[in-house]
Amino acid sequence: MLIEGHVEVHVNLGDGTSLRRALLHAPMGTYSDGQEHSISMIRSGRVVTVQVDETTPVEMKLGPSAESKTINVSSLYVGGIPKGEGTPMLKMRSSFHGCIRNLVFNMELLDFTSATDYEHADLDSCSLSERPKLAVYREDGELPPELQPLPSLELCAMERPPEYVPNAHQFGLAEGSHLLLPFNQLAVRKRLSVQLSIRTFASSGLVYYMAHQNQVDYAALQLHAGRLHFTFDLGKGRTKVSHPALLSDGQWHTVKTEYFKRRGFMTVDGQESPMVPTVGDATTLDVEGKLYLGGLPSEYRARNIGNITHSIPACLGEVTVNGQKLDTDSPVSAFAVTRCYAVAQEGTFFEGSGYAALVREGYKVRSDVNITLEFRTSSENGVLLGISSAKVDAIGLEIVDGKLLFHVNNGAGRITATYEPKAPSRLCDGRWHTLQANKSKHRVVLIVDGNAVRAESPHTQSTSADTNDPIYVGGYPADVKQNCLSSRTSFRGCVRRLTLTKGLHVQSFDLSTAFDLQGVFPHSCPGTES
Structure with a gap:
């Protein structure tokens, strides 16, 4: 629910004891600002995690009975509730005024045009445009220096909603x-x-x-x-x-x-x-x-x-x-x-709110590992891969502000190889990019589309990243710590041909075999290259 510009979430398993509420305040005062926002809600056992945009996730812990109970959904209402439906515990019964898109429920991207019933909703378009930010002029009619128009920047590729085969x-x-x-x-x-x-x-x-x-x-x-x-x-x-x-x-x-x-x-x-x-x-x-x-x-x-x-x-x-x-x-x-x-390509689609978890028993990086994958995205931020430990040892791959970062910590401090493309939008152009990240003792090499960058730890005796946690691809759960990732932003886009090599042992990963998949759709990537 959107109440006075803030997001309020209620979760109830129907047993009368497990009602939980969470209130998420907007950093700038209100979410009713005419701008586009994203929200995700993920349940894992007794823990329900809610996140708006890139703010800190909020967790709700359900009662002990929730461990064995499912939330049975007979009807899913979006934007409002018909008369006579719902529960008296809801604080807000007014219908939502605005636009909603990219609704994913239990790993399925829902098509509003196939709704069983709707009232006062335009299902295939959004008549609202984003509200422009207000500009305050000086007395002489000029914009203050901090609000002067910036030179036009290259933008990430425009993402088109996928079409489906009937x-x-x-x-x-x-x-x-x-x-x-x-x-x-x-x-x-x-x-x-x-x-x-x-x-x-x-x-x-x-x-x-x-x-x-x-x-x-x-x-x-x-x-x-x-x-x-x-x-x-x-x-x-x-x-x-x-x-x-x-x-x-x-x-x-x-x-x-x-x-x-x-x-x-x-x-x-x-x-x-x-x-x-x-x-x-x-x-x-x-x-x-x-x-x-x-x-x-x-x-x-x-x-x-x-x-x-x-x-x-x-x-x-x-x-x-x-x-x-x-x-x-x-x-x-x-x-x-x-x-x-x-229209589809080979690959796995990450819709931007989840992750794939591989190797439940934990992956041991140690002194050497070589990671290869291909990705395409229209976002300039997103986690690609992380492997961590209970201590500080870890490795991580992420896109931050259009740059690709490869972090390694062998226990003596993090080192980072940073690939910065010539054009800021180069990595979010919707095209496939190749990535190779190599750790060899205290040295790392990151190769993106054939361009290599290197980094080296001054602590040459510290050579092993003693990890024992699973491999997380495209993001990671809210209750999991990653010591070599600076962002919690889940990746939105497609990944294919993920391999991890140690010595002569090459391990190729099929993401459909992940022991935990959230917001990830293996074996099919929508659309063509932009």
Whole structure:
């Protein structure tokens, strides 16, 4: 709620004992200033953290019962509450007057134009412009020196809101990502025909799976080494159909898998594979009427289809079984699935309020490490990566005021290599940039787009950063301390090809395997380079 220019937050689990309030005051006196502001609210167990813009986050600790309770959301109202709804505990019932955009709820960017109901709201535009700052003139009509117009500066790239593909879903956001869709199991006993569209940059993953309860009869479509493999078993042995087309190109492809008259075959973009005769003398496919699309729930173990059971990092479009379109908007179950960007690139999208946490047991930097990644952003501030410890040892990568900083502390004080581009907006131009950060004992080298800067500690005997905390990418939780980061601003943009190398050991990180993801959307980056 916005009350007299300040933000007030209420959280209640519904048990009558866990109502918590937080009041966030604006540094300049009011948030009702006609300027754009950002707000984030993140719950982790009993702790709810609220932050407005880049001010210090405020924490609320819920009661002990909150540890095991979820906040069940049946209706989400934005900007106001209909008559008869809400709770008497709310201090403010007036509707919000202003503009709201980029609303992310439980990792999903919500589309206001798909609201189930709305009143007195313009869903696709903002009629308010930012209020200009007041200028005080002197008696002679001139501006005071401190308010003289500044020369025009290069600006960061303009960020355009992404567009989405109708009737398509992005999978692979986390382990167990899937949709479970019902279909007529009797219709597929003598003939099975599954058609769908797919777009992916990945080389492997499970596209779909159906099976009998005992998993003797089944059918599956898997991507391996960039090519599709259709396997099915009528109960007397596995039949495998492979297609030569490479799919890992980020383009849309239409795929059809068929079993009919003891033959299996597959079609990709109109190109048919050779027909493969079924193994054994069985003639019917006896499966449950459940199609697992995009992956399997974490607790489900598919026994007969090999190692490729992980969710496919892909967009999957309209799905039909024997010509009947399945309703992907009303699945029996769904997990870690979101909408598909109309235009996408390889990478992971950070929406600017969260982080990805990797290596739960802690990453040990010690004397040497080499970090590589690529990023693109339209913001001039943001945390890229941090690894810390309970003491002072740590390393950190961040963008601060358009400069890229690589900090290292081996325990004897922080050293920093700073890359300052010739143009202030160079790093926030919406284009991909390459980064390599190398720590070798007491020396560090930072290479950005081929330009190297160096730094060296005078304490040559201090060579090891004895870290034991997780790797945080794109930001870090409010209750986590980072000894080699000067900013708490979460990164907004895209990251790809993150690797950490120690000696001959190269470790590539898939951000969908993070043990904690907040405001991060793996395997798809919206839009093209500006």
